[in-house]
Amino acid sequence: MNDLAAVRDRLSAAVSAGMPSALADLSRLVACRSVFDARIEDPAECVRAAELVADLVRAAGVPAAVLPASDGSLAVCGRVPLPGAPRVLLYTHHDVVPVGDVEAWTSDPWTLTARDGRLFGRGAADCKGNLVATLLALTAVREVCGSWPVEVAVVIEGSEEQSTGGMAKLAAAQPDLVSADVIVMADTGNIEAGLPTLTTSLRxxxxxxxxxxxxxxxxxxxxxxxxxxxxxxxxxxxxxxxxxxxxxxxxxxxxxGGVWEGAAYDEQRFLSDAALLPGVGPLGEGAIGDLLWARxxxxxxxxxxxxxxxxxxxxxxxxxxxxxxxxxxxxxxxxxxxxxxxxxxxxxxxxxxxxxxxxxxRGFAAVTDGPAYDAMREAMRAAYGREPVTTGQGGSIPLTVALADLLPQAEIMLLGVEEPASRIHATDESVDPAEIERLALALALFLAGLPNFC
The missing domain is CATH 3.30.70.360 (Alpha-Beta Plaits)
Structure with a gap:
């Protein structure tokens, strides 16, 4: 089971077989109105989401606890020790942004709805789609390999969208929760559907x-x-x-005058992604990537x-x-x-x-020349059938910087199921189920193959 190529087909079959259950879990998660703001949604919804997430993590094989953070949010944390093996922390979050004007949605934002090959609902991509993809990967590896060849830790935050710092303070107070050699943060996505993308820069x-x-x-x-x-x-x-x-x-x-060294952002794709009106062009005189991530x-x-x-x-x-x-x-x-x-x-x-x-x-710049990055690039290449690219992101993920400070030697990588058509934080947020399946397979291949690179 050490040869990544030898297990790919079995892991792919396990991921595909697990998709119906994963999408059913996604439907249950989207139904939780887990906006961490008592002025907007009932706080009981965040409790319901955290308890459901804990049940799903346990079902995937990781003993999980619901832990209160200093900001009042609830984090789900668990670990399966494996002394001597690479330690991998898998991160995502279960809170979501408000839905805004419900009438502006084509379908009920709290009901996962299939339409035109996509699944619509608040949090379908950001970040509950990432959550089910992560758990699907864990389940597939355990089914195929019998156990995980790495030490697995899971952290699922409850207040990422509010940036209130609860998880960062919890990690600082209990560093054993997040101790890791590799941190995989499933809270970003691909620059286009089907193109595997690692986010290496946060402004x-x-x-x-x-x-x-x-x-x-x-x-x-x-x-x-x-x-x-x-x-x-x-x-x-x-x-x-x-x-x-x-x-x-x-x-x-x-x-x-900065210059972006990652994947170029095609101007025509930018016009579409940003929904610019006819006759309106992008600002500035540099390349789109320069303007977004280097200046x-x-x-x-x-x-x-x-x-x-x-x-x-x-x-x-x-x-x-x-x-x-x-x-x-x-x-x-x-x-x-x-x-x-x-x-x-x-x-x-x-x-x-x-x-x-x-x-x-503070921003974040990943160090990408370590063995875990090599393993992830290989896993993504196999799962997506395309060469991985790197990109930046204008938004911030506060815990990324906090973890980089706590664990300066850890390799930190950001990826996910989101892509431009997902319209995260907007009305009619959606996810492409194929992106969930591809990410789950990439994560499964990564977990199964990482010891070969370390």
Whole structure:
């Protein structure tokens, strides 16, 4: 059973045979409204999800416990020791983002619904599809090999989408839960369906709130407009300074010349993935990958100003905005955020300016030349029938950085069932069942073959 090629067919058959059960489990998981926010969904739904996940992990052969984290979330953790063997930590999460406007969904977001060859429902891809693929892989290896040739640990977080840090604090307090030589984080996906992709870079992030004040109250535009200092106009001028005429982010002192070394992002595919309207093109003058993963990007997330539905003829005395900054994994987000603050101050033409840093998160850059990466690339090549590629991701997965700090020698890889058509975090989220099956086979081949590489 040591030859990866010799076991591929048996593992493939086991994964295929397990798919109906895995999809039934996915249906039960999607039915749990596990949004970790009591203002939006009943907290009992997160408890229900955690208990169901624990049952599924135990059924896959890993003794699991539901552990409370400091933020009030519930994590499912388990381990099957195998002294002397490579230690593999398998990570994903059972919480989901809110569904938003239910009426905007084509079908009930809490009912897994088959349509056009895909399965629709909140969390179908992010991240409950990744969860069932992981458990299917564990089950297949145990069935074919009799036992796992590696030490297996499982961590399934309950508050990843809220970034409240519960699992990171739990891991720091109980490092035995996450101790590993290899960490496989199933929380990303492929750049296109069927193309095996390893995410090797996560951007760092920081956001600030800028407020411009010029008058104690708004003033009639007919009586004072032209001379009265307009706070909203000052703010808009400031925000406009964050972009060059071509649309690239321009923050004084911040390097904007990085080049992405991973897989290229085809411009036509980007137009489709980002749903750009006809006649609208991407910003900037570099390659898409450069702009997304190798250079900083400042985005105005929100502005506090009078809505057009309640317009009055008035010059505004106060206006504010939230600016989010994403930076390449190798860039210090704290230093970049400081430069953003100074830039905003410098480019506000008039008024009293207050700038408050809000969030800050480090990026992650994987070290990809270790034996586990070799094993995963080989497993993905066999499972997908295509050469694996690497990509970056603009979002952050906070636990990734925490685990890299706790386990600096561990190889950390990010992968998953998500792909552009999945529309994660949006209405009509879905997953391609074939992606679940391919990922499960890749993970099974990886677990079965890893000892050959270590």
């Amino acid at each position: 760092g992030t920081g956001s600030v709130r800028i407020t411009v004040r010029t008058m104690d109250h708004a003033a009639h535009s007919g009586m004072f407009g032209g001379a009265a200092p307009d706070a909203l106009q000052a703010l808009l001028t400031t925000l406009a300074s964050l972009r060059s005429p071509s649309g690239e982010t321009t923050i004084d002192g911040l390097d904007a 900083p990007a400042a985005t105005v997330l929100a502005i506090d100003a009078p809505p057009t539905a309640r317009v009055t003829a008035a010059v505004q005395g106060e206006a504010s905005a939230i600016v989010n900054l994403r930076v390449p994994a190798t860039m210090d987000p704290a230093a970049a955020q400081h430069l953003l603050v100074e830039h905003l101050r410098r480019h506000t033409p008039y008024g009293l300016v207050e700038i408050e840093p809000l969030t800050l998160g």
